[in-house]
Amino acid sequence: xxxxxxxxxxxxxxxxxxxxxxxxxxxxxxxxxxxxxxxxxxxxxxxxxxxxxxxxxxxxxxxxxxxxxxxxxxxxxxxxxxxxxxxxxxxxxxxxxxxxxxxxxxxxxxxxxxxxxxxxxxxxxxxxxxxxxxxxxxxxxxxxxxxxxxxxxxxxxxxxxxxxxxxxxxxxxxxxxxxxxxxxxxxxxxxxxxxxxxxxxxxxxxxxxxxxxxxxxxxxxxxxxxxxxxxxxxxxxxxxxxxxxxxxxxxxxxxxxxxxxxxxxxxxxxxxxxxxxxxxxxxxxxxxxxxxxxxxxxxxxxxxxxxxxxxxxxxxxxxxxxxxxxxxxxxxxxxxxxxxxxxxxxxxxxxxxxxxxxxxxxxxxxxxxxxxxxxxxxxx
Amino acid sequence: xxxxxxxxxxxxxxxxxxxxxxxxxxxxxxxxxxxxxxxxxxxxxxxxxxxxxxxxxxxxxxxxxxxxxxxxxxxxxxxxxxxxxxxxxxxxxxxxxxxxxxxxxxxxxxxxxxxxxxxxxxxxxxxxxxxxxxxxxxxxxxxxxxxxxxxxxxxxxxxxxxxxxxxxxxxxxxxxxxxxxxxxxxxxxxxxxxxxxxxxxxxxxxxxxxxxxxxxxxxxxxxxxxxxxxxxxxxxxxxxxxxxxxxxxxxxxxxxxxxxxxxxxxxxxxxxxxxxxxxxxxxxxxxxxxxxxxxxxxxxxxxxxxxxxxxxxxxxxxxxxxxxxxxxxxxxxxxxxxxxxxxxxxxxxxxxxxxxxxxxxxxxxxxxxxxxxxxxxxxx
Numbered sequence: 001x002x003x004x005x006x007x008x009x010x011x012x013x014x015x016x017x018x019x020x021x022x023x024x025x026x027x028x029x030x031x032x033x034x035x036x037x038x039x040x041x042x043x044x045x046x047x048x049x050x051x052x053x054x055x056x057x058x059x060x061x062x063x064x065x066x067x068x069x070x071x072x073x074x075x076x077x078x079x080x081x082x083x084x085x086x087x088x089x090x091x092x093x094x095x096x097x098x099x100x101x102x103x104x105x106x107x108x109x110x111x112x113x114x115x116x117x118x119x120x121x122x123x124x125x126x127x128x129x130x131x132x133x134x135x136x137x138x139x140x141x142x143x144x145x146x147x148x149x150x151x152x153x154x155x156x157x158x159x160x161x162x163x164x165x166x167x168x169x170x171x172x173x174x175x176x177x178x179x180x181x182x183x184x185x186x187x188x189x190x191x192x193x194x195x196x197x198x199x200x201x202x203x204x205x206x207x208x209x210x211x212x213x214x215x216x217x218x219x220x221x222x223x224x225x226x227x228x229x230x231x232x233x234x235x236x237x238x239x240x241x242x243x244x245x246x247x248x249x250x251x252x253x254x255x256x257x258x259x260x261x262x263x264x265x266x267x268x269x270x271x272x273x274x275x276x277x278x279x280x281x282x283x284x285x286x287x288x289x290x291x292x293x294x295x296x297x298x299x300x301x302x303x304x305x306x307x308x309x310x311x312x313x314x315x316x317x318x319x320x321x322x323x324x325x326x327x328x329x330x331x332x333x334x335x336x337x338x339x340x341x342x343x344x345x346x347x348x349x350x351x352x353x354x355x356x357x358x359x360x361x362x363x364x365x366x367x368x369x370x371x372x373x374x375x376x377x378x379x380x
Numbered sequence: 381x382x383x384x385x386x387x388x389x390x391x392x393x394x395x396x397x398x399x400x401x402x403x404x405x406x407x408x409x410x411x412x413x414x415x416x417x418x419x420x421x422x423x424x425x426x427x428x429x430x431x432x433x434x435x436x437x438x439x440x441x442x443x444x445x446x447x448x449x450x451x452x453x454x455x456x457x458x459x460x461x462x463x464x465x466x467x468x469x470x471x472x473x474x475x476x477x478x479x480x481x482x483x484x485x486x487x488x489x490x491x492x493x494x495x496x497x498x499x500x501x502x503x504x505x506x507x508x509x510x511x512x513x514x515x516x517x518x519x520x521x522x523x524x525x526x527x528x529x530x531x532x533x534x535x536x537x538x539x540x541x542x543x544x545x546x547x548x549x550x551x552x553x554x555x556x557x558x559x560x561x562x563x564x565x566x567x568x569x570x571x572x573x574x575x576x577x578x579x580x581x582x583x584x585x586x587x588x589x590x591x592x593x594x595x596x597x598x599x600x601x602x603x604x605x606x607x608x609x610x611x612x613x614x615x616x617x618x619x620x621x622x623x624x625x626x627x628x629x630x631x632x633x634x635x636x637x638x639x640x641x642x643x644x645x646x647x648x649x650x651x652x653x654x655x656x657x658x659x660x661x662x663x664x665x666x667x668x669x670x671x672x673x674x675x676x677x678x679x680x681x682x683x684x685x686x687x688x689x690x691x692x693x694x695x696x697x698x699x700x701x702x703x704x705x706x707x708x709x710x711x712x713x714x715x716x717x718x719x720x721x722x723x724x725x726x727x728x729x730x731x732x733x734x735x736x737x738x739x740x741x742x743x744x745x746x747x748x749x750x751x752x753x754x755x756x757x758x759x760x
Contacts, residue, residue, distance in 0.1 A: 195728050199579035199671035201621055201660065215619075219599060239595075239665050240710040241581055243722055243738060248701040252682065252724025261727055274728035278671040278736055280581065282662050285619050291579035291658040293673075302632065321628040330620040342623055344632025347641055348575050348654035356658055358623060 043069035044162050044380070047106040047130070049098060049121065050113030051075040052084065054209040055135055058369035059110050060088055068373060069380070076102055077113070103128035107162055108376050111135060112368065126167035131160060131379055133170050133372045137255075140171040140263060147171045147266050149178055150374040151314045152185045156267075162379040170375055173267060174259040175367030176200050176279065180290050181267060182338040182366065183359045186312040188268065191300035195274040197293040198260055202244060202279060203329060205286035205363045207232060212285055219283070237283055244279035254279060287329035288367060289360045299352035302345050309340050314366070319343050327360035335362055336370055423449035424542050424760070427486040427510070429478060429501065430493030431455040432464060434589040435515055438749035439490050440468055448753060449760070456482055457493070483508035487542055488756050491515060492748065506547035511540060511759055513550050513752045517635075520551040520643060527551045527646050529558055530754040531694045532565045536647075542759040550755055553647060554639040555747030556580050556659065560670050561647060562718040562746065563739045566692040568648065571680035575654040577673040578640055582624060582659060583709060585666035585743045587612060592665055599663070617663055624659035634659060667709035668747060669740045679732035682725050689720050694746070699723050707740035718746055 046063075050056040056077070063070070075086060075095045082097040096102065098117070103109060103125040111118050111125075112135035119138045126132050139145040146156040148170055160168045173181075180198055187193065204215040211232045218228035218238035228236045235242060246255040253261070260277040282289075310317045318327045319341040327339035338361035346354030361367055426443075430436040436457070443450070455466060455475045462477040476482065478497070483489060483505040491498050491505075492515035499518045506512050519525040526536040528550060540548045553561075560578055567573065584595040591612045598608035598618035608616045613625060626635040633641070640657040662669075690697045698707045699721040707719035718741035726734030741747055 197577045197673045197728065199658075201581065201662065216603070220603060223596070223600060223603070234704075235708065236710055239663065240708055241662060241664060241669060242708045243704065243706040245704060248704055251727065252701065252722070253727065254704075276673060276726050276728040276734075276736055278579075278673075278722060278738060280669070280671065280738075282581065282621060283619065283664070284621060289621060289660070291660065291671075293577045293656060293658075321632060324614075324623065324625060324628055324634075326623040328615065328620055328622045330616055342632070342658060346656045347631065347633065348577065348656035354656075356656055358658060358660075 040069055041071055043071045044107035045072045045074070045105055046070045047074040047076055047103065047109040047125075049076045049109060049111040050117065051086070051095060052077045052081045053112060054205055054212070054364055055112035055368045058364045059112065059373065060086070062365065062369045062373045064089055066373060066377070068377065074102065074106060100124050103130045106130045108133065108379060110372050110376065112372075122169055126169050129165060129167045131162060131168045131170065133172060133375045135172045135368050135372055137174065137259065139169050140173065140259075141266065142169075142171075145169045145171050147173055147263060148375050149173060149181055149185075149267060149371060150378055151312070152181050153267050153269070154378060157375065157378065160379065172368065172372045172375065173263045174256070175206055175288060175361075175363045176202065176256065176277075176290065177260050177263040177267070178367050178371050179288050179338055179359055179361035179363075180260065180292060181264060182312075182314055182361065183309065183340040183357055184292060184294065185268070186308045186315070187294060187296070187300060187305055187355070190298075190304070190308055192297035193273065193294055194297050195295040196264070196276075198275065198277040199291045200244075200277065200279045201282045201284070201289035201291075201329075202256075203282070203284040203286050203288055203363050204237070206288070206367075207245065215283055215285065233281075237281070239283060241280055241282045244281055246279070253277070284329045285333070286364055287332045287360055287362045289327070289329055289358065292357050292359060293346060294355045294357065295349060296353050296355070300355065301352045302343050302355060305355055306343050309343065314338060315340055317341065317343070326358060329360050332360045332362050334365065336366060338366055420449055421451055423451045424487035425452045425454070425485055426450045427454040427456055427483065427489040427505075429456045429489060429491040430497065431466070431475060432457045432461045433492060434585055434592070434744055435492035435748045438744045439492065439753065440466070442745065442749045442753045444469055446753060446757070448757065454482065454486060480504050483510045486510045488513065488759060490752050490756065492752075502549055506549050509545060509547045511542060511548045511550065513552060513755045515552045515748050515752055517554065517639065519549050520553065520639075521646065522549075522551075525549045525551050527553055527643060528755050529553060529561055529565075529647060529751060530758055531692070532561055533647050533649070534758060537755065537758065540759065552748065552752045552755065553643050554636070555586055555668060555741075555743045556582065556636065556657075556670065557640050557643040557647070558747050558751050559668050559718055559739055559741035559743075560640065560672060561644060562692075562694055562741065563689065563720040563737055564672060564674065565648070566688045566695070567674065567676070567680060567685055567735070570678075570684070570688055572677035573653065573674055574677050575675040576644070576656075578655065578657040579671045580624075580657065580659045581662045581664070581669035581671075581709075582636075583662070583664040583666050583668055583743050584617070586661075586668070586747075587625065595663055595665065613661075617661070619663060621660055621662045624661055626659070633657070664709045665713070666744055667712045667740055667742045669707070669709055669738065672737050672739060673726060674735045674737070675729060676733050676735070680735065681732045682723050682735060685735055686723050689723065694718060695720055697721065697723070706738060709740050712740045712742050714745065715742055716746060716750055
């Protein structure tokens, strides 16, 4: 298995200088034993749609890391990529062209091929009896389509199970929403969040493998004194940052920001939750950071918040004031856990009704592929 | 005149791909005519303390760009840099070692050599009759020391004039505060800001010329697959970001953040103003960005806010939703104006009592050297 995303991951890991000891252990690459366990006849048949992309490749990596059981796996992509070969858990697979017939005998289909592909083929897959876990924004706000972060709102999909014979659509939230709510939800459960002000620091990976390549290429060019190549983004990204490239809506928010506003309301099942967001692209490879200001209905002091977050599944607290060690994108790259730190009482609010936190999470992993595979695990 | 800061500036300018047409014209390098005008007998004698640093070099550049009149100019630095030569406006100068005797016959001294040098030599210079404009944090919160952004609170220093024979200390605010308040003050004057939530995206230049060099070196190393050199910062900066390296205080805020909180109160002369800030270092060379959420006492709609900002001195509005063109650090690098965009009604507040804005400003220029020289201009 070789892809740009994976190459980038190794490249950055090789150069990184961070203490791995600060992290909980994360699942390692599947052992030969787990390989044998995951390929079994009573397990579901899988399809990965958009397998050649950054998230598609990460689907495979996460499935293997977590020993996800499967009877068969179908690798689907556009006609252009059909015929490409991948070795996955010791077996060779040929990428097939995605068509309306692709989903016969597919129990669970993981989609990450963009919104238009999802809109076209998601309903076809569901009608064929597949449970679709879709990483695009195509169905997220649709009534009847659960929008799920397994640690946050598993109940939203409790009526959907593999083996029922019925297809379904389940939506994976946007990466920024997942990373924000992984940290905010445990605090929300305790003290009820009334309002959130979010500013993001988003990595190249959110725009796909080609965007990561362009950031690397541009950086080399700028260091050589050349004009940077601007294909994916219309402006210089190396040593620069800019407002998220999603289209701007009539209210002045861009689509990325409104995903945070609307998806939070749906996931928390609270139409009154007040959220504002400013989404910014920074020259980082694959993990997002978010500065989150919280206003609560009930008081919550920073020590209790820290203890709550330390116990929260999928969350790691990195909050070492003495050595100025807090979450960074590099430290969470390729990690499952969302890291939270800078937990402190908000000086601009009275009493203990406000907190500031800083959150980092791997955009490709918990922000996309891992969350989708966790949703698939809940189907079993 | 050659320095690391200047080299970096040219290097990045050479590679940048941004439309200069979006900017108001800024002063060009002084013409031979203005050179003759600025060297004159009735003008003040100047000293630049810390002349070899990034801000020290920019002092010279800004003095020249603005044809600041002077009778003489003394270049001061540590013993280590003494003897170094600079050509400035056609004349050669030798850097002198900073001592207690340096300020005899100096009318205006621009300091940017760090807090401890300011604490030691600032009062000596003031007692010698010099008006000190100090870029460090040494005196900012001292009663009786004006903390001034010329466009915001010029009255705070109206009692201090060149030629009175009396020395004085005037403090230059922190870069993040200047850039934030350049945009927030015109709105504050109209609708009174009650609360501000700020998240910063701060450039390497804030940590000096050596930090800019380290970012460049680290980036080259990471691209070559090497471990990055971490001398200035204790962790990888290339393709990464981290909580600002200033010491963290007992309340969990770092010193950089508390500067924004406290300096805003002093500059706006309002002890009740509520500010919270999260300060983050991003891998950008020399301009800061800030995401600012504002709560107002009176309603202020986004169209009126935009018109107010368009008329504000030292501010340029870049707010083109259709083409997704908003302020970026690269576009404001080496520019005098602070750029503001993403001006929109805050979806998380009722009515028109809230706005979100995104601000970028050159950290070395308006965030430091330009503001100090503007203060000096007000003395004349």
